[in-house]
Amino acid sequence: MSSIQNKQLWFFSLLLMSIGLADAQEVCFTPLPGPNLENSLLDGQIRVKSEDSEINQDTFAQFKGKVEIDSSQVKIKADEALLNRQTQTLKATGNVSFQDSNITVSSENVQLNRISNELLIEDSLYQLNNVQGHGKAQKIALGQKNGINLIESSFTTCPVDDEVWRIQASNIEIAPNQSRGIIKHARFYIRDVPVLYLPYFSFPINDERQSGILYPSIASNSSTGISLEQPIYWNMAPNYDLTFSPRLMSDRGVQLKTEFRYLSEKHAGQANIEYLVDDLELSDDTERYFYRFVHSGQIGKNWRVTADINGLSDDNYIVDLGSDYYNRADTHLYKTLGISYFSQSLDVTAQFRDFEVLGDHADSYRALPEIRLNYLTPVGLGAEFQINSELAYFENRDIDYPTATRFHIAPTLRYPYKNQWSEFLAEATAMHTRYIQENIENTNLDKNISRTLGQVKVYGSLAFERPASWFGSAATQTFEPKVQYLYTSFENQNNIGLYDTTRLFKDSAGLFRGQEFTGLDRISDNNQITVGITSRFVDNNNNQERFKLSLGQIFYLRDNQVDDASKEDDKSALAAELDWQIGSKWYVHTQAQVSTITDKVERSSLSLEYQLAQNKIMQINHRYVRDLSSEEINQVGITASWPLTKNWQWVGRWYHDIKLSRTVESYAGLQYESCCWTVSFVAQRNLSNRFDDNGAQSTNEFESGFNVYFTTRNLLREGLFGYRRPYLLN
Incomplete structure (x- = not known):
């Protein structure tokens, strides 16, 4: 009976999936466990128990009273059972219970033909085992030739005593070797009120992706009016598919959204195109669009290629029409294409980096291309030698802006040491950068510039522990001081343009960063000491951190000479961060930067x-x-x-x-x-x-x-x- 059982599982489990209610069963529904079918019977063998029996060796065997019929895969209970040896049919009547690993059926009449392997169940109530779902059926016919056929059947995932919704169908057919089943004359009921009728539709009966209509999305807002989006899924091949999503907006018109996905052994990606031919809300015949392409793939053993390319028709596209990938507060859309090589000691990345800038913001420079090479190797006695290098060409969409080619190399010799209670790092770096700048008329920039800086950093931290009490519970308190000295030499950099550089904020973690800018166009001169402390309380009962306080501050031993990094004070704001679990229900997180000069x-x-x-x-x-x-x-x-x-x-x-x-x-x-x-x-x-x-x-x-x-x-x-x-x- 294995083929019959497989068809049962296909139908019931995937009908459940098709209505999308799997999440609810984990919350408040406990499905029936499957029956215990363990026995010593072989395939094809049947064991019958009953209170009374009459057996004619050549024609029939009749059993009465608490009849139990067991096979290796099925358990049947009934008041009476008749086995016809000549026709190889079994008929069970009176309070019949049919069970296998997937379904439990209650009926008054079950007939099984062992030659054709066909099963007929009439006037039945069924309950799925191990998954949520039950219903009624006037007739259930299962066979190897015709598959499964349910006549005048119903299905719901609601509790038996509270059927909020149910589906009823005149006929449900699942043919052998088919990926979809067919439902005819389906009615969807809320309580006992019919709300939807479909004369014909199909549904998946295995775990393969299937083409079809997905759930619609309905919304209403002041920008689009009433919006109805209906996704249509096309399973083009096992490793790529396409979703069309027509979207009707009462205030703006009809928009088409498409999503193409592909997957191979070493590559995966997605392409999206959204198009609105004519926005009814705008005075002119304005077409609006958005596109996105994302790819990640492996080329050979150590090479990877990536892409993240986005674009749109106008600044207000996301604000007016919404987006599944960007927020209305975003000001930049990425356009990057890169290839990378990774090994144990060497990594190389080459990429083209551009932006789609929204609104009245200065156009960002794009790097076309940007190549980075990093190398790290041990040199003995625990020391390491590292090289960070970069070659990039920057241009702006505004043709009046300067362009630049930048080459940077920074060899570093470092000695790191770390154990359970301490950490130490000493490193010395030489940073050489060369610029070739063009289109610099009417600016203070120079065409050819070389900048060489030296940097020395020494960092150390300790961790002390002591037994303590935390609101009456045994705890461990830590005291973790850390200090860093940083020196960076100075060169005037006013004749260098700003291509990928902005000022960084200093929080408690960023105090030890050692750099005040992103990018390389500005490297601040430093002669400073950074001090920080962290204290924690750890609950010994569950090894859980209950309290953590971090404080840190930078003390400047010399004023910065780089104009963009100039400061008025001889020390930074005091950075503080606090995490506190107050009892088992209250949580606090706060961080602050307070000027120790103005106390603000x-x-x-x-x-x-x-x-x-x-x-x-x-x-x-x-x-x-x-x-x-x-x-x-x-x-x-x-x-x-x-x-x-x-x-x-x-x-x-x-x-x-x-x-x-x-x-x-x-x-x-x-x-x-x-x-x-x-x-x-x-x-x-x-x-x-x-x-x-x-x-x-x-x-x-x-x-x-x-x-x-x-x-x-x-x-x-x-x-x-x-x-x-x-x-x-x-």
Whole structure:
């Protein structure tokens, strides 16, 4: 009976998958375990037990009273059973129970033909074993020739006593050696109310990907109006597929979204194209588009090739139409193409790096190409020799901007040492950079420049431990001081353009970075000592970190001579970071940078969270920046998630700009989740961040939206300010 059982498994398990309710079964449904079919019977053998039997050796065997029929794969119980030896048929009647590893069926009449291996079950109730799902069937016919045929059957994943929804069909057919089954005259019911009728559709009956219609997405907001997106999946081959997603927007028209994916043994990638032929919201006949290509592959043993190429028609595309890959606050889209070589001591990377800049921002320089070579080898006595080098050509979309070819090489000799309680590092580096700059008329830049700098760094840290008490529990307290001396020589760099360089922020971890800029166009001169301390309390009962405090500060022994790195004080702001698990429910994470000259906070952030359970969360966030591009940032946010009843959950979020006295995002979601279905209602209002004709981003326009989802959503992570845990200890 193995072929019959396989067809049962195909149908029931994949019908369950096709309605997308697998997540719910893990929450509140306990499926029936499969029966214990272990016995000593061989394939083809049958063992029968009963209270009474009548056997005619050549014609029939009749059994009555608590009949049990066992084979190596099936268990049948009934009031009576008749085995016809001439026709090789078995008929069980009266309170029949049929069980195999996949399904349990209750019926009044089961007939089995052992010659044709056909099974007929009438007026049955079935329950899947080990997975969620049950239903009724007027007739279930299974056979090697015709496959499986269910007549006037139903199916649901809801509990037996609470069928919120069910599917009923006049006929379900699964033919042998076919990848799809056929359902005729299907009706979808909510409670006992029919809500959908399909005269014909097919569904997958194995784990192969199948072409077909996927779940639609329905939304409504002030930018697109009512939006209906219907994905259509095309399984072109086992290793590549295509999804078409027509999207109808009441305010903007019809958009086509496509996604092509491919996979081979050594390569994988995805290509997306989105196209709107005519945006009804705009006055002119404006076509709008977005494209994306991502690839990662291996060439040979040590070579890899990567690509991440994105582009769009206009600055407001993401703001107006949304994106699955970018946020409305993003200002750059990447365009990179690279090839890399890796070995134990050598790695080489060559890439073309460009950006799609959104809004009124200075165009970024693109590196066409950028080649990096890094080499590391031991030289004896625990020392290492390392070479970092780079060759890059920079150009700007604005033809009036300078261009540059830059070559950089930095050989380093270092001595690292580390054990369980200490760490030491001494290194000396020579940094040589050469520039050839073009298109420099009317600038203070020089065409040919060579810059050679020396750098010495000495770093050391210790870790002390002592027994302690943490609110009455045995704990271990650590004291971890660390200190670093850094010296970098000076050369005037005002005649070098800024091609990939910006100023870095100093947090508690960045104090020991030793560089104040990204890129290589500015290397600050240094003569400084950095001091930091960290203390932790570790609970001995579960080896869990309960408290961590880190403090750090840089003391400048000499004023910087590089103009872009100049400072007014002889020491940096005091950087502090605190993580604290208060009891088992409260969590605190905060970090701050405080000027020890003015005693003013320069930057700070705070997260305070109360988590009673996975879905019982309340979190307060605050962030402050005194000067960010001449703007002060002062915002507070509250995120909460709380169950209202057994099935209803509420999620809300509110972010307020204290400086501007206005709400920047408000978000509320209400979700109903039962054992067999889920619906979510989400309302949201946030800044639109739309660009005007001059490229300036609006800070006064808001967008509102309302969505209804019929699948499980993580409402905590929806919206602009998605929920994040406030810290991560250990």
